[in-house]
Amino acid sequence: KNILIINGPNLNLLGQREKSIYGNQDFLSYFETLQADFKDQVQLTYFQSNTEGFIIDKIHEVGFQIDGIVLNAGAYTHTSVAIGDAIAAVTSPVVEVHISNVHTREAFRHHSYLAKNCVGVICGFGLESYRLGILSLLK
Ligand code: DQA
Numbered sequence: 001k002n003i004l005i006i007n008g009p010n011l012n013l014l015g016q017r018e019k020s021i022y023g024n025q026d027f028l029s030y031f032e033t034l035q036a037d038f039k040d041q042v043q044l045t046y047f048q049s050n051t052e053g054f055i056i057d058k059i060h061e062v063g064f065q066i067d068g069i070v071l072n073a074g075a076y077t078h079t080s081v082a083i084g085d086a087i088a089a090v091t092s093p094v095v096e097v098h099i100s101n102v103h104t105r106e107a108f109r110h111h112s113y114l115a116k117n118c119v120g121v122i123c124g125f126g127l128e129s130y131r132l133g134i135l136s137l138l139k
Helices: 027-037 052-062 074-078 081-089 129-138
Strands: 001-005 044-050 069-074 096-100 120-123
Touching: 001 027, 001 052, 001 129, 027 044, 027 129, 052 069, 052 081, 069 129, 096 129, 120 129
Parallel strands: 001 044, 001 069, 069 096, 096 120
Antiparallel strands: none
């Protein structure tokens, strides 16, 4: 199986950015742990972009062949009709994930333009939200 993790804006700064919310670990070191843990079951790949259109291009590129996408679109979750439409357009299942529990935070983080086109939403488990996203796609 092949699963792609996509991280959106500002998630390249994990480990440096708002550590009390997002933790101390950088994503690439966590990603290596995930790759090792899932190596017998799934080929994991990773893409990050701070640009809405590049995230859409990547969803189009892989979204008709891959077994699933774990997507943390960052703040675009709360603003992007276009990423929501891209998820609807492709055939691969997409799981929306968030590191923080967005529902305990500002009201503008409570709404997602992506969720209705996703197979499910996982939030609030720190970086382990990504692992839960992968597990949900493997079931
Ligand atoms: C986030 C939550 C978003 O509201 C925020 O804009 C992010 C990260 C999370 O993983 O908790 O950039 O998606």
